[in-house]
Amino acid sequence: MSLNEVPNVPVQSFLEVRDLRRDFGGVWAVDGASFEAQSGCITALIGPNGAGKSTVVDLIGGALRPTSGQVLMDGRDITALKPHERARLGLVRTYQMSSEFGRLTVLENLLVGVPDQRGERFRTLVIGKRYWREQEEAVLVKAFGLMDRFAMSEKRDEYAGNLSGGQKRLLEIMRSLMAEPKLLLLDEPMAGINPTLARVIEGYLSDLAKEGLTMLLIEHELDVVDRLCESVVFMAQGKVIATGKMEELLKNTGVLNAYLAG
Ligand SMILES: Nc1ncnc2c1ncn2[C@@H]1O[C@H](COP(=O)(O)OP(=O)(O)O)[C@@H](O)[C@H]1O
Ligand SMILES: [Mg+2]
Numbered sequence: 001m002s003l004n005e006v007p008n009v010p011v012q013s014f015l016e017v018r019d020l021r022r023d024f025g026g027v028w029a030v031d032g033a034s035f036e037a038q039s040g041c042i043t044a045l046i047g048p049n050g051a052g053k054s055t056v057v058d059l060i061g062g063a064l065r066p067t068s069g070q071v072l073m074d075g076r077d078i079t080a081l082k083p084h085e086r087a088r089l090g091l092v093r094t095y096q097m098s099s100e101f102g103r104l105t106v107l108e109n110l111l112v113g114v115p116d117q118r119g120e121r122f123r124t125l126v127i128g129k130r131y132w133r134e135q136e137e138a139v140l141v142k143a144f145g146l147m148d149r150f151a152m153s154e155k156r157d158e159y160a161g162n163l164s165g166g167q168k169r170l171l172e173i174m175r176s177l178m179a180e181p182k183l184l185l186l187d188e189p190m191a192g193i194n195p196t197l198a199r200v201i202e203g204y205l206s207d208l209a210k211e212g213l214t215m216l217l218i219e220h221e222l223d224v225v226d227r228l229c230e231s232v233v234f235m236a237q238g239k240v241i242a243t244g245k246m247e248e249l250l251k252n253t254g255v256l257n258a259y260l261a262g
Contacts, residue, residue: 012039014214015183020059020069022052029055030066031238037183037231042205042215044225044246047235053218056235057185060216061093062086073183090182094172094189102161106152109160109171110143110178139178146174150204166197173201177208184208187218202228222246 013036022030030052037043045053058064060071062083070079078086101109147153150170155163160171169189176184186205190198206228209215219225225232226246234242234249242249 013037014039014074015043015060015216016070016072017056017060018070018072020056020071021067022055022059022064023067028238030059033069033235033238033240035233035240035243037214037216039214040209040212041231042209042217042229044229044232045216045218045235046220046222046225046232047241050237051235052238053235054187057093057187057216057218061091061185063093087179087181090180091185092176092179092181092183093185094176094187096172099161102159105157105159106147106155106163106171107143107157109175110146111139142178146177150174164194164197166193166201169193170197170201170204173204181213183214183216185216188220189217190224191220198224 015037017033017035020030020033021028033052033056035043045056047053055064059066059069062078062081062085066079070077072078073086073089073091076089078089078091081089101112104112144153147156150173152167152170152174155167160168163171173186173189189205190201193201202224205215205217209228217225217229219228230245232244232246232249233240242252244252
């Protein structure tokens with residue numbers, strides 16, 4: 001076979017959601033959702049309030065069990081796995097910080113963001129001290145690297161509870177990055193924060209995608225989606241109504257126009 005006969009390598013779909021359904025007491029929050037997210041891209045999940053977007057993210061992350069359907073990551077069926085088992089495979093979602101984390105400093109928040117970290121403290125007593133010291137040093141290096149990268153070094157010893165809304169959101173993203181995810185799920189990470197910092201976070205997400213991180217992003221602002229996301233999944237009433245590039249969706253679906261008008 002000559003070089004120009006080599007077939008194009010198909011774009012890898014890293015996440016595949018197959019016919020997901022979830023009901024709450026007979027009401028279908030997610031009613032047969034199927035879509036894929038490509039490797040190294042940001043895929044947007046959009047749709048009106050109540051469409052089922054957050055429920056889909058909970059089903060993918062494992063916080064909720066589907067009534068039926070499958071979630072595949074990197075070709076592997078992960079539907080039966082618990083959230084921490086998915087995290088170990090590289091599937092991580094950002095969580096809004098609960099109040100208890102407000103009483104930890106920025107650095108402490110990053111250190112507890114590492115999977116299994118709390119349990120490991122106890123194991124330190126049992127397993128070789130030197131090994132664990134090296135592990136802890138690596139974690140510290142990672143935390144300092146992230147603070148540097150996201151311009152949060154000056155806030156290192158600040159209590160998370162004292163940060164601005166936008167800085168809290170940034171810290172949530174940094175915490176999830178401590179786990180070195182392959183697939184990151186983000187539920188409206190820029191909602192309700194000042195436009196300047198929202199733009200900064202948008203830039204960070206764009207950089208992370210360029211570095212190969214696969215992301216699924218619920219985002220309400222369609223111009224943000226247009227700038228960041230190569231592929232868009234549009235949901236309404238628990239169903240996927242359309243998928244494609246933003247400009248295609250804008251051209252081709254009356255549904256989306258209705259969403260924009262509303
Ligand atoms: N824990 C729950 N119990 C009952 N109903 C829920 C629950 N979570 C979501 N729902 C319902 O499921 C539907 C989809 O919600 P959600 O996934 O939050 O939508 P979105 O994120 O698109 O706004 C809504 O009608 C919502 O009221
Ligand atoms: Mg939601």
